[in-house]
Amino acid sequence: MALKYALLGLLTKNEATGYELNQQFKETMIHFWSAHHTQIYRQLVKMEEEGLVSSQVVHQVDYPDKKVYRLEDKGYEMLLQWLFSKEILPSTLKDDLLLRVSLFQLIPADEAIAFLERAKEQHMFGLGLMEKWRDSHFPEGEFNQEDLGEYLTSEFGQRYMQHWIEWCDWAIQVIKRTKEKGSDVK
Amino acid sequence: MALKYALLGLLTKNEATGYELNQQFKETMIHFWSAHHTQIYRQLVKMEEEGLVSSQVVHQVDYPDKKVYRLEDKGYEMLLQWLFSKEILPSTLKDDLLLRVSLFQLIPADEAIAFLERAKEQHMFGLGLMEKWRDSHFPEGEFNQEDLGEYLTSEFGQRYMQHWIEWCDWAIQVIKRTKEKGSDVK
DNA sequence: TATTTATATGTGTATTTTCACATATGTTCA
DNA sequence: TGAACATATGTGAAAATACACATATAAATA
Structure with a gap:
């Protein structure tokens, strides 16, 4: 549709x-x-x-x-x-990577960290592409009225990538901390 | 699959x-x-x-x-x-709301702002639910090893909601600024 | 010379996802 | 008493999406 x-x-x-x-x-x-x-x-x-x-x-x-x-x-x-149209349907994510993350308790910490490192790299690559695209389309952050939508959504995309990367860093730290504790706990 | x-x-x-x-x-x-x-x-x-x-x-x-x-x-x-498995496929978004945002140049600024306000409210509501869920499942941010995946992905979801809300605020400001200029530009 | 890349548009099929509807039982609330 | 809601599981059909493959031209590259 x-x-x-x-x-x-x-x-x-x-x-x-x-x-x-x-x-x-x-x-x-x-x-x-x-x-x-x-x-x-x-x-x-x-x-x-x-x-x-x-x-x-x-x-x-x-x-x-x-x-x-x-x-x-x-x-x-x-x-x-x-x-x-007035209806605003809440958007739902559907993400393979996160599905795997949701089962991290089933794999060794090192595997999980390696996975997150690769996911982070991938999103950094994506971010790079988006920044490049934005620089060439909206130099100095300037945009024409007819490109308003593109300007707004590309910012969303860029921020989304940053959010992903920051979350990866956070998640890696969490796993590293639980790994340290792991020796005496689990 | x-x-x-x-x-x-x-x-x-x-x-x-x-x-x-x-x-x-x-x-x-x-x-x-x-x-x-x-x-x-x-x-x-x-x-x-x-x-x-x-x-x-x-x-x-x-x-x-x-x-x-x-x-x-x-x-x-x-x-x-x-x-x-080693393959990590980049995840792609598919978002109705953003599709509409991408065409904001076709509707009046007031409509666009109203849309974003509603989208923001909706994501704030979602954020509230997630915070509640997290508080009840991980009080004080504590979690058991068997819930690692859930702990990580729920943080992702929460941050994603925050990212959405912040972006809405940003986008609303952008449109308000172009609206002011609009009188003498377009 | 052979392969890859870019241009350009599709078909046939399979899978995934959604939508409308169907069927049961029991509780709560107006 | 009637409606709505929660429990519980599905079917039939349509729509959306993806996958493998097909076709054709020309340039660039190995």
């Missing part, structure tokens, strides 16, 4: 091909969304059938032909209606 | 019915996971077929009969194998 609105949202900025929309998912929407490219292509076909978007095949000499999608009025209206 | 391990993980603590496992999802795993009760029941049936868990129907006088699931050796082994 929401993927539809995500695509309509991206198309408010520019017309785009399924390929480009997939790129944008991987780049700018990485802060809060993800989608497989096959899902995007299929969703676009469906949306065209519903009259929310229209497409035009553009012939290219050097590359395969591409299909450019454009937002139609009906799609824009539907998007706005969704944006103005 | 991961739901299987989530259930196996919960069953390492105690044998439980599908109903109870659903409760636990809603209570303790709210920090990082969610699942519909129908999905849990179906997954349990599948896991029993695979010999990962076994079940026993317990007759009750006052309530409908219940089906208690117990972790089998094969299930425990599979869980450990998963826990020790």
Whole structure:
């Protein structure tokens, strides 16, 4: 359901091909969304059938032909209606890494720490990418009104990464402390 | 896939019915996971077929009969194998609220602020629940070794809520500032 | 010369997740 | 008495998502 609105949202900025929309998912929407490219292509076909978007095949000499999608009025209206809807559903996390963390009592402390170190590195890498992206898109923290949403969500993504990293440090310390005690307790 | 391990993980603590496992999802795993009760029941049936868990129907006088699931050796082994696997996939967010935030340039500033205020309230409510839960489970921040995972992930959940709330405050300020400038800029 | 990478769009299938609905029993509250 | 709620487990169907594979062109790299 929401993927539809995500695509309509991206198309408010520019017309785009399924390929480009997939790129944008991987780049700018990485802060809060993800989608497989096959899902995007299929969703676009469906949306065209519903009259929310229209497409035009553009012939290219050097590359395969591409299909450019454009937002139609009906799609824009539907998007706005969704944006103005009053219901705010609480968002739920679904995180593989944390699921494993929740079972740390089943593995040795050293394994747990190594896992957290790697998770931390991964999120530091992610943070680096986000900072880079933000610096190039919003130098000096400046942004245009039409990029407000992106500015806000990219800050969220960056802070989320920082939160992850800080929590990793905290969790590693907790495990190290319990490990010290462990000799006489457990 | 991961739901299987989530259930196996919960069953390492105690044998439980599908109903109870659903409760636990809603209570303790709210920090990082969610699942519909129908999905849990179906997954349990599948896991029993695979010999990962076994079940026993317990007759009750006052309530409908219940089906208690117990972790089998094969299930425990599979869980450990998963826990020790080296691959760490980066976790991706998927958040309805943020998708709407990403399109804030399409709605009036007042609407955007109202939305963020409500989102903030909601996360403050969530934070309250988590703090309460933590106080009752880990008074004075003390925890038993067998609850290590829960202790770590609940801290994550709590910090995540705080991160959300702080970000809401920040975003509201950003929009208020652009609103002031808005009169002469856009 | 062969492999990889980038451009570009898909199909078929399987899995995962959700939604609407169904069925029981007993308690509490209006 | 009737409604709502908690206990307890599911089915059928739809929707969302992911996985493996397919196709085609051209550039860059090993």
